[in-house]
Amino acid sequence: xxxxxxxxxxxxxxxxxxxxxxxxxxxxxxxxxxxxxxxxxxxxxxxxxxxxxxxxxxxxxxxxxxxxxxxxxxxxxxxxxxxxxxxxxxxxxxxxxxxxxxxxxxxxxxxxxxxxxxxxxxxxxxxxxxxxxxxxxxxxxxxxxxxxxxxxxxxxxxxxxxxxxxxxxxxxxxxxxxxxxxxxxxxxxxxxxxxxxxxxxxxxxxxxxxxxxxxxxxxxxxxxxxxxxxxxxxxxxxxxxxxxxxxxxxxxxxxxxxxxxxxxxxxxxxxxxxxxxxxxxxxxxxxxxxxxxxxxxxxxxxxxxxxxxxxxxxxxxxxxxxxxxxxxxxxxxxxxxxxxxxxxxxxxxxxxxxxxxxxxxxxxxxxxxxxxxxxxxxxxxxxxxxxxxxxxxxxxxxxxxxxxxxxxxxxxxxxxxxxxxxxxxxxxxxxxxxxxxxxxxxxxxxxxxxxxxxxxxxxxxxxxxxxxxxxxxxxxxxxxxxxxxxxxxxxxxxxxxxxxxxxxxxxxxxxxxxxxxxxxxxxxxxxxxxxxxxxxxxxxxxxxxxxxxxxxxxxxxxxxxxxxxxxxxxxxxxxxxxxxxxxxxxxxxxxxxxxxxxxxxxxxxxxxxxxxxxxxxxxxxxxxxxxxxxxxxxxxxxxxxxxxxxxxxxxxxxxxxxxxxxxxxxxxxxxxxxxxxxxxxxxxxxxxxxxxxxxxxxxxx
Numbered sequence: 001x002x003x004x005x006x007x008x009x010x011x012x013x014x015x016x017x018x019x020x021x022x023x024x025x026x027x028x029x030x031x032x033x034x035x036x037x038x039x040x041x042x043x044x045x046x047x048x049x050x051x052x053x054x055x056x057x058x059x060x061x062x063x064x065x066x067x068x069x070x071x072x073x074x075x076x077x078x079x080x081x082x083x084x085x086x087x088x089x090x091x092x093x094x095x096x097x098x099x100x101x102x103x104x105x106x107x108x109x110x111x112x113x114x115x116x117x118x119x120x121x122x123x124x125x126x127x128x129x130x131x132x133x134x135x136x137x138x139x140x141x142x143x144x145x146x147x148x149x150x151x152x153x154x155x156x157x158x159x160x161x162x163x164x165x166x167x168x169x170x171x172x173x174x175x176x177x178x179x180x181x182x183x184x185x186x187x188x189x190x191x192x193x194x195x196x197x198x199x200x201x202x203x204x205x206x207x208x209x210x211x212x213x214x215x216x217x218x219x220x221x222x223x224x225x226x227x228x229x230x231x232x233x234x235x236x237x238x239x240x241x242x243x244x245x246x247x248x249x250x251x252x253x254x255x256x257x258x259x260x261x262x263x264x265x266x267x268x269x270x271x272x273x274x275x276x277x278x279x280x281x282x283x284x285x286x287x288x289x290x291x292x293x294x295x296x297x298x299x300x301x302x303x304x305x306x307x308x309x310x311x312x313x314x315x316x317x318x319x320x321x322x323x324x325x326x327x328x329x330x331x332x333x334x335x336x337x338x339x340x341x342x343x344x345x346x347x348x349x350x351x352x353x354x355x356x357x358x359x360x361x362x363x364x365x366x367x368x369x370x371x372x373x374x375x376x377x378x379x380x381x382x383x384x385x386x387x388x389x390x391x392x393x394x395x396x397x398x399x400x401x402x403x404x405x406x407x408x409x410x411x412x413x414x415x416x417x418x419x420x421x422x423x424x425x426x427x428x429x430x431x432x433x434x435x436x437x438x439x440x441x442x443x444x445x446x447x448x449x450x451x452x453x454x455x456x457x458x459x460x461x462x463x464x465x466x467x468x469x470x471x472x473x474x475x476x477x478x479x480x481x482x483x484x485x486x487x488x489x490x491x492x493x494x495x496x497x498x499x500x501x502x503x504x505x506x507x508x509x510x511x512x513x514x515x516x517x518x519x520x521x522x523x524x525x526x527x528x529x530x531x532x533x534x535x536x537x538x539x540x541x542x543x544x545x546x547x548x549x550x551x552x553x554x555x556x557x558x559x560x561x562x563x564x565x566x567x568x569x570x571x572x573x574x575x576x577x578x579x580x581x582x583x584x585x586x587x588x589x590x591x592x593x594x595x596x597x598x599x600x601x602x603x604x605x606x607x608x609x610x611x612x613x614x615x616x617x618x619x620x621x622x623x624x625x626x627x628x629x630x631x632x633x634x635x636x637x638x639x640x641x642x643x644x645x646x647x648x649x650x651x652x653x654x655x656x657x658x659x660x661x662x663x664x665x666x667x668x669x670x671x672x673x674x675x676x677x678x679x680x681x682x683x684x685x686x687x688x689x690x691x692x693x694x695x696x697x698x699x700x701x
Contacts, residue, residue, distance in 0.1 A: 003224040007216045009209065010161065012122070016134050016220050027139025027226075031131035035119025037067075040131035044141050045108040048232045051290050055101040057109040059094040061086050061128055067118045068367040085366060087399045089113075089125045092149065093132045095512055096178035096186040100144040104231040109141065118367050121164045126151050129178055134217045140226040147185070148213030149178040150206040154191075154198055159205045165368065173198060175509060177206035181214040185513045190407040193457075193505025196527040200520060238291035239282045245295060248275050252299050257307070257315050261346050261433045261487070262387070264315065272296055301492045308467045309478045315488060316345075323462070323484040323533055328442075328544035330450040337552040338451025340544075342443035344484065344537075346433035351443030353451035355555040356422040357601040358591040375413045376424040377406035379440055385432045401437040402427070405461075408441045408500035408508025409448070412456045419454055420558050420599050434486040435463030441500045441508065446541060452551035459507055460537040461500030464530050465493040466522065468515065476519060481526050483533040499530040503538060559600045559612040567619040568592055578618065586611035618645045622688060624681050630690070632673045635665050642677055642690055650688025652677055657692045668692070 002019040015032040022028030025041040032038075063086060065072045065079060072079060082090070093113065101109065113128040129149030137146040153163040153171035160167055168174055175189025184207060191199070238244070248271060255267035276283055276292065283289050307313045312320055324345030333339040338353035361372040379402030383390030405427060413423065425447060427440035438461030445459045465485035470477035482489055490496050494515045500508035563571065571592060572579050579590050588602040588611045598615055602608030617628065628644035639653040657668045669675065669692075677690040 001224070003220060005216055005220045005223070007212060009212070012162075014127075014130070014213070014216070016131070016216060018134075018138055018220065018224060025135075025139075026141055027135040027137075029131045029134040029138065029220075031127050031134065032117075033127055034122040035117060036115070036122040036124050036127060037117035038113050038115050038124050038127045038131045040111065040113040040128065040135040042109065042111045042132070042135045042139050042141060044105075044139075044229075047108075048106040050106055050232055051234045051287050052103050052106055053290065053294060055098055055103055055105075055109070056107070057094070057098055057101055057111065059090045059097075059111045059113075059132070061089040061093060061113045061115075061125075063115040063118075063124070063367045065367055067115050067124075068120070068369075070367060073365045073370075083364075083366070084399050084403070085364075087396050088403055089128060091396055091400050092125060092176060092178070092186075092188070093129050096129070096147045096149070097133060097136070097143075097145065099185070099514055100147065100180075102142050102144075102231055104233040105142055105229070106232040111136065115367065120368065121166075122162075123151070123165060123168075123368075125149075126162055126176070130213050130217070134220060137217045137221050138225045140229045142228045142231060145180065146214045146217040146221075147178055147180055148210045148217070149176060150209040150213075151176050152202040152206050154194065154202060159202060161205065161209050173202060175199075175202055175206075177203060177210065179207070179210050181211040183207070183513075183518065184210065186511065188404070188510040190411070190508050191501075191506050192411045193502055193507060195505055196524070196531065199506055199509065199527065200524060203523065204520065234287065234291075236287050236291070238288060238295055240279060241291075241295065244275060244279060244292070245299065247278075248272075248296065249299055249303075251275075252296070253303055256300055256303050257317070259316060264488075268296070268300070300488075304488065304492050305467050305469070308480050308482070309469055312480070314482065314486075316486060320480050321483045321529060321532070323536055326537060326540045328446055328541055330446055330545050330549075335554055337555045338447045338449070338453070338549075340443050340446030340450055342439050342446060342541075343431075344439055344442075345486075346431055347436055347439045348429070348431040349436065349439040349443035350428040350430050351440065351447040352426050352428070353444075353447040353453065354424045354426075355451060355453075355551065356424065357556055357558075357589055358416075358420070358422060358599055359589060359601075360422040360424070374416055374422045375406070375410055376422070377409065377427070377440075377444060378402050378424070379405060379427045379429070379437065381429045381432065381436065385429045385436070401440065404437045404498065404508055404510050405440040405444055405500075408461055409444055409459050411507045412445075412459050412502065413448075414454050414456065417597075420560050421453075421556070423448070423451075423453060432487070434484065434490065435461075435498065437461070437510075438463050438498055438500060442537060442541060446545060449545045449548045451555070452548045454548050457502040457504070458538055458541060458546070459500060459502055460534050460541060461498060461508065462530055462533040462537060463490070464495070464497040464499065464526050464533075465489045466495035466497070466513075466518065466526065468494050475515070476522065479522060481522070481529050483529055495526075497526055497530070499527065499534065501531075501534060503535060556601045556603065557605045557608040559602075559608045561598050561612060561616060563596045563598055563615070563619040565594075565596045568594075568596060571598070571615060571618050582611055582614055582618075586614065590615070614645065618648070622648065622679055622682060624679050627676055627678050627693065629674055630677045632669050632671050632675065635669060635671055637665070640665055640669050642675065644677060644679065644688070644690070648688070650677070650679065650690040652690040652692050656680075656690065 004017040017030040115124040133146045153160045154173035173191035173194040178186040251271045258264045329341045425444045429436045441461035465482035468479040497511040591599045630642035630644040634641045676693045
């Protein structure tokens with residue numbers, strides 16, 4: 001039986017429907033707003049695994065080109081591996097939903113939201129979040145939801161809920177917020193130096209829509225929700241738990257507070273080994289071994305949080321606002337156009353900037369339409385950065401972290417008109433112990449300046465954490481906000497909160513909350529503390545480099561000029577003949593924009609400048625008195641026809657070949673020879689009359 005619920009939001013109606021499509025899945029929801037449609041399904045495996053210490057859930061958001069009436073570009077006409085955008089939307093759905101599943105359910109879960117129609121007005125990602133949650137909510141899979149998502153834009157001093165594509169282009173702040181009806185649990189977005197107050201206002205605005213969408217899903221669940229499947233809790237207890245805990249806690253107290261990540265790891269490992277040897281007989285059982293490991297995690301969790309809340313002391317000896325030692329270096333690599341090494345404690349980014357031509361732009365073939373970007377940032381997290389062995393792959397983590405760093409730097413990148421290079425930054429994480437994405441932001445900024453990119457302002461980023469303790473009536477009876485969190489504090493804390501920006505405002509923002517929600521008062525204090533930390537990092541970065549260096553001698557040389565639009569055809573020539581000839585003659589690349597902007601890329605300044613002069617000459621009417629380097633095309637008895645510009649030939653009469661008498665033209669010239677000629681006149685019929693400037697005259701001048 002088909003069930004449908006709707007809700008009017010502004011001028012749009014949101015539709016959630018089930019019972020017609022995908023009936024063999026555990027849950028399937030058809031969601032629509034305007035002409036944009038997402039179908040979300042969820043399935044659970046039939047096998048139950050006891051004792052899992054994680055939720056085996058996978059989200060695979062995908063977009064079909066037919067949704068926009070398009071056929072995929074390229075040789076293969078089938079949609080292939082997930083695009084970066086699809087991976088980012090999958091993460092957007094995964095992060096707020098994952099904490100609401102139960103480990104005790106013990107089954108693999110797969111959520112597949114598919115965009116099957118798009119109207120070019122309403123983005124599908126927010127609809128995909130709502131549809132995915134609704135599919136799980138009405139299914140028989142235990143879930144502490146529902147959740148919903150909301151995009152908030154700040155346009156001309158006003159907040160806009162779920163802006164259209166056109167409205168997003170005008171926004172000075174754009175964030176995506178997800179959460180339950182009790183509070184938001186995930187935020188990410190970017191801004192053009194938004195203030196902390198504007199950011200807080202956007203979070204408050206989002207909550208109303210999220211609550212409304214959660215209530216709509218509950219309405220659909222009442223109509224057709226399935227009875228939830230039972231959990232499979234592990235009823236086995238760890239034998240000798242109290243004795244093990246009593247022996248391990250004082251030893252762990254010392255081990256957990258060793259200075260240095262590796263020292264702590266080895267100390268904790270030694271304690272576990274010591275205790276495990278004593279209780280080796282019971283740990284031959286796999287379940288007992290898992291419970292033993294879980295107990296040590298619990299001990300570490302309690303010790304870390306207790307030390308922070310009661311003593312204000314973190315595991316590496318810092319106070320709550322202290323930032324680890326930072327060092328910055330630039331030009332650490334000899335040949336790349338710009339490089340920097342940013343080290344913060346045990347986290348290190350080697351950031352490298354490469355300057356390319358407009359031909360190097362990243363082209364995206366998306367269902368929303370083709371587009372290109374001239375600023376690219378790639379993030380690599382090799383296994384050696386954490387002292388491990390593994391494959392070098394680009395996974396969802398790499399794409400997500402790279403996107404955050406790129407978003408943080410992008411508002412400060414100059415426009416194509418100001419700096420007509422394609423810019424690629426690569427962050428190689430050489431060490432990692434806490435917020436390598438923000439190290440990438442800082443290192444990326446340094447490398448951009450080292451490469452000569454005239455950034456509007458410097459950008460730095462910092463990762464914040466939160467530790468709380470309380471009860472249902474007062475969940476924040478005790479809390480501590482942490483600046484520059486370690487990997488252990490991220491894992492054992494209640495919030496991972498990354499903020500990047502300039503001294504004047506926020507440019508990048510990402511937050512994941514592991515508890516029900518965070519009060520606005522805590523958010524306000526966290527943003528204020530993050531600003532102090534950000535400014536501290538900027539102070540150190542500015543001591544290394546505060547303004548762009550000259551562009552590297554190894555970078556392409558670029559010249560730009562504007563030509564009349566009606567001259568574009570003359571520059572390009574039939575079949576590209578003219579522009580190809582210029583590129584070959586001067587060893588350059590020439591890019592012509594529809595607005596008449598011509599960009600010339602060359603390996604050296606001399607060739608680039610000569611090519612620029614040639615372009616100007618083609619697009620300007622030939623001026624009598626101007627000297628050109630022409631190519632002899634044809635030799636006749638009465639003179640030679642010389643091409644002074646692509647497609648423009650003039651006659652150099654035999655009498656104009658030399659001051660002395662010339663018997664034969666071939667005595668002076670041969671076809672293909674490049675000679676300097678002077679344009680004497682353009683006659684009434686538009687013909688060009690030339691004079692050869694021979695070597696004697698050249699020397700005299």
